[in-house]
Amino acid sequence: MLSIKDIKASVEGKQILNGLNLEVKPGEVHAIMGPNGSGKSTLASVLAGREEFEVEGGTVNFLGKDLLDMSPEDRARAGMFLAFQYPVEIPGVSNANFLKTAVNEVRKSRRLAPYDSKEFLKIMKEKMALVEMDKAMTQRSVNEGFSGGEKKRNEIFQMAMLEPTLAILDETDSGLDIDALRIVSNGVNALRDGNRSFIVITHYQRLLDYIVPDFVHVLYKGRIVKSGTKELALELEEKGYDWIKEEVAVGA
Amino acid sequence: MSEDLKILDEVTNSEYKYGFVSNIESDNAPKGLDESTVRFISAKKNEPEWLLEWRLKSFRHWLTLEEPTWANVHYPKIDFQDIIYYSAPKKKPSLNSLDELDPEIKATFDKLGISLIEQQRLAGVAVDAVIDSVSVKTTFRETLGELGIIFCSFSEAVHDHPDLIKKYLGSVIPHTDNYYAALNSAVFSDGSFCYIPKGVRCPMELSTYFRINSAGTGQFERTLIIAEEGSFVSYLEGCTAPMRDENQLHAAIVEIISHTDATVKYSTVQNWYPGDKNGKGGIYNFVTKRGICMGDRAKISWTQVETGSAITWKYPSVILKGDYSVGEFYSVAVTNNMQQADTGTKMIHLGKKTKSIIISKGISCGKSQNSYRGLVRIGKKAEHARNFSQCDSLLIGDKCGAHTFPYIEVGNKTAKVEHEATTSKVGEDQIFYCNQRGISTEDAVNLIVNGYCKEVFNQLPMEFAVEAQKLLAISLEGSVG
Ligand SMILES: Nc1ncnc2c1ncn2[C@@H]1O[C@H](COP(=O)(O)OP(=O)(O)OP(=O)(O)O)[C@@H](O)[C@H]1O
Ligand SMILES: [Mg+2]
Numbered sequence: 001m002l003s004i005k006d007i008k009a010s011v012e013g014k015q016i017l018n019g020l021n022l023e024v025k026p027g028e029v030h031a032i033m034g035p036n037g038s039g040k041s042t043l044a045s046v047l048a049g050r051e052e053f054e055v056e057g058g059t060v061n062f063l064g065k066d067l068l069d070m071s072p073e074d075r076a077r078a079g080m081f082l083a084f085q086y087p088v089e090i091p092g093v094s095n096a097n098f099l100k101t102a103v104n105e106v107r108k109s110r111r112l113a114p115y116d117s118k119e120f121l122k123i124m125k126e127k128m129a130l131v132e133m134d135k136a137m138t139q140r141s142v143n144e145g146f147s148g149g150e151k152k153r154n155e156i157f158q159m160a161m162l163e164p165t166l167a168i169l170d171e172t173d174s175g176l177d178i179d180a181l182r183i184v185s186n187g188v189n190a191l192r193d194g195n196r197s198f199i200v201i202t203h204y205q206r207l208l209d210y211i212v213p214d215f216v217h218v219l220y221k222g223r224i225v226k227s228g229t230k231e232l233a234l235e236l237e238e239k240g241y242d243w244i245k246e247e248v249a250v251g252a
Numbered sequence: 253m254s255e256d257l258k259i260l261d262e263v264t265n266s267e268y269k270y271g272f273v274s275n276i277e278s279d280n281a282p283k284g285l286d287e288s289t290v291r292f293i294s295a296k297k298n299e300p301e302w303l304l305e306w307r308l309k310s311f312r313h314w315l316t317l318e319e320p321t322w323a324n325v326h327y328p329k330i331d332f333q334d335i336i337y338y339s340a341p342k343k344k345p346s347l348n349s350l351d352e353l354d355p356e357i358k359a360t361f362d363k364l365g366i367s368l369i370e371q372q373r374l375a376g377v378a379v380d381a382v383i384d385s386v387s388v389k390t391t392f393r394e395t396l397g398e399l400g401i402i403f404c405s406f407s408e409a410v411h412d413h414p415d416l417i418k419k420y421l422g423s424v425i426p427h428t429d430n431y432y433a434a435l436n437s438a439v440f441s442d443g444s445f446c447y448i449p450k451g452v453r454c455p456m457e458l459s460t461y462f463r464i465n466s467a468g469t470g471q472f473e474r475t476l477i478i479a480e481e482g483s484f485v486s487y488l489e490g491c492t493a494p495m496r497d498e499n500q501l502h503a504a505i506v507e508i509i510s511h512t513d514a515t516v517k518y519s520t521v522q523n524w525y526p527g528d529k530n531g532k533g534g535i536y537n538f539v540t541k542r543g544i545c546m547g548d549r550a551k552i553s554w555t556q557v558e559t560g561s562a563i564t565w566k567y568p569s570v571i572l573k574g575d576y577s578v579g580e581f582y583s584v585a586v587t588n589n590m591q592q593a594d595t596g597t598k599m600i601h602l603g604k605k606t607k608s609i610i611i612s613k614g615i616s617c618g619k620s621q622n623s624y625r626g627l628v629r630i631g632k633k634a635e636h637a638r639n640f641s642q643c644d645s646l647l648i649g650d651k652c653g654a655h656t657f658p659y660i661e662v663g664n665k666t667a668k669v670e671h672e673a674t675t676s677k678v679g680e681d682q683i684f685y686c687n688q689r690g691i692s693t694e695d696a697v698n699l700i701v702n703g704y705c706k707e708v709f710n711q712l713p714m715e716f717a718v719e720a721q722k723l724l725a726i727s728l729e730g731s732v733g
Contacts, residue, residue, distance in 0.1 A: 048684075048688050049687070049688075050684055051680075051684075052680075071687070072684065072687035072688055073687045073688075073690050073691060073692050073693075075688075076687065076688050076689055076690040077690045081688075082688050084685065084688075087685070088679070088681045088682050088684075088685040089682075090682055090685070090686075090699070090700060090703055091703055091704065092702070092703025092704055092705070092706035092707075093699055093700065093702070093703035093706075097699075098686075098689070098699065099689075101691055101695065101699060102686075102689035102690050102691055103690075105689075105690040105691050105692070105695070106690040109690070141703065158689065162689065162690070
């Protein structure tokens with residue numbers, strides 16, 4: 001479903017991704033780990049189509065289409081979702097109103113009739129239950145005054161509403177308390193249906209106890225330098241990144 | 253909120269949607285302005301002698317004044333001799349039912365999507381429709397009549413309620429007030445009159461749709477609203493205008509008198525033609541709006557959504573004379589392309605424990621200039637008066653400008669005056685966040701700007717808020733990317 005080949009990208013003249021390859025098949029969960037500043041969020045931004053990030057080489061195929069040729073909104077409509085590391089606040093726009101606009105926009109692109117208010121509320125209720133979100137949150141302005149954890153939970157709620165084909169979660173676990181971590185993970189697991197794929201960016205192997213990945217990759221200096229299964233995450237937890245950095249140094 | 257998407261849909265396929273000219277034969281005054289023009293207008297309207305005298309007095313005063321230049325707006329000099337000061341639809345109707353309405357006029361309304369029939373049935377809104385200068389149709393008058401409410405055109409009020417007009421005309425905005433007020437007082441064509449008797453709560457929103465409709469015709473409406481003790485009224489003023497090549501002058505006056513314990517809410521959606529992308533054409537809008545809280549605990553609330561006009565010069569004000577009286581001003585002013593707006597309010601606190609609130613949201617895009625100009629004056633005797641002002645500016649793009657000119661004069665030490673101001677930009681981050689959820693950039697900007705204006709839109713009656721959102725969407729078109 002997603003095929004990234006030799007992608008090179010820079011921001012403000014600084015090269016961040018240096019020939020990155022990744023292959024994600026339907027239903028798979030890929031975890032991406034790596035030291036701070038290694039390019040994980042950059043990868044997410046490039047996939048989501050953020051303008052500041054200049055793609056200098058390589059190809060990305062998403063569901064048979066050239067992803068790099070699509071506008072950010074078309075990527076979203078095609079089924080790509082990014083749970084932001086730092087969700088943005090939109091004052092005065094209620095969560096519910098924002099989501100209704102988004103969901104119906106996506107439906108329109110798929111030639112489906114827009115949900116009316118009643119249908120929409122019903123679906124929203126279901127999904128709220130999924131992430132144990134309080135009703136009051138949907139009436140508040142998007143992320144405005146939300147605590148760090150609430151923002152992350154709101155991202156997962158939005159994901160549940162938008163039912164993407166591929167979801168990229170950028171450090172959704174950071175800032176979550178133990179209960180919230182479990183709730184958010186349950187929410188993600190409930191959306192695993194054998195077709196939907198996930199790229200889970202995280203620093204902590206603990207999350208991967210809840211959301212069990214099929215593959216774990218280490219991103220370092222803009223490339224995936226090591227891939228393995230969930231055992232790799234355990235090993236990283238134990239040993240840190242130094243041994244990987246050394247391997248890279250030796251290899252180079 | 254299900255309206256939002258519909259509104260956003262409409263945005264994508266409209267240039268200036270309301271830009272069309274309907275063909276109603278006019279009965280025009282000759283071009284130009286001198287005493288004979290004033291006499292012509294007065295005669296056309298069959299006015300009593302005292303009103304003609306008042307007009308002439310205003311005209312003579314106007315001759316002694318200079319056009320004001322202090323506002324932060326720039327435009328070619330207006331040739332006041334190149335304007336037609338009066339035009340009326342030829343078939344001057346006095347209708348019993350909508351069927352008798354001039355089909356041309358009816359079609360105009362249909363194009364605007366404000367079919368009177370629909371309005372009557374659905375919204376329970378009484379519509380006093382003004383096309384050019386003569387009121388064509390006033391509805392619901394009977395229902396209102398039973399409550400003693402008078403809602404009619406200004407000219408009718410002159411004939412039917414001369415005592416009220418004599419007593420209140422010019423009582424809040426004297427003919428000497430300013431250049432445009434003097435001009436209006438001399439040549440005003442028509443407008444609305446509204447009187448709410450003691451203790452009556454007006455059961456429906458009173459609404460007037462104004463349109464400028466004859467090429468080269470200045471429009472000088474005059475509105476007078478009187479709320480007697482303990483009464484309540486919510487008044488709506490909405491504007492749409494056809495596309496034009498020459499600049500058109502518009503200088504209206506609105507006077508409000510709110511007596512003891514009375515409340516007047518006055519809401520405006522202003523959408524005069526703003527001119528094209530290069531600033532060609534468009535309406536010059538120089539309006540004087542002022543209300544007075546005469547008695548104790550009286551209240552006047554102005555809410556305005558200003559999206560149109562090439563030039564806007566407008567400061568709806570409240571004189572807080574009665575003790576404990578309240579003045580409110582909620583404003584959204586959008587400027588795009590070459591538009592210029594200099595707008596704000598004046599709150600004049602005279603009575604004890606008077607309170608005022610000012611919420612102003614300026615949105616500038618394109619190469620436009622958007623200025624807030626506000627005065628808060630606390631008189632010597634205004635013990636414990638309070639004011640809170642919040643003036644926010646939102647910039648879209650980097651070629652536009654936002655300016656804030658707050659004037660604060662405090663004559664009493666017990667008063668408390670607070671002023672907050674912010675300037676922000678629609679963030680790339682916010683737009684990208686919306687994009688990532690499947691929302692296009694244009695829709696994202698609308699969503700963000702609507703959120704930004706929410707405090708003001710919340711003050712508008714429901715149907716009007718929807719209208720306001722539509723206009724906002726239209727005026728933001730092409731502001732990004
Ligand atoms: N807009 C930007 N301007 C300049 N440099 C940037 C920008 N965005 C990212 N970078 C730089 O690119 C590099 C990779 O950043 P990125 O956010 O992708 O790292 P990350 O792997 O997600 O790190 P973390 O684990 O801390 O979230 C960093 O050195 C960062 O400073
Ligand atoms: Mg990151």
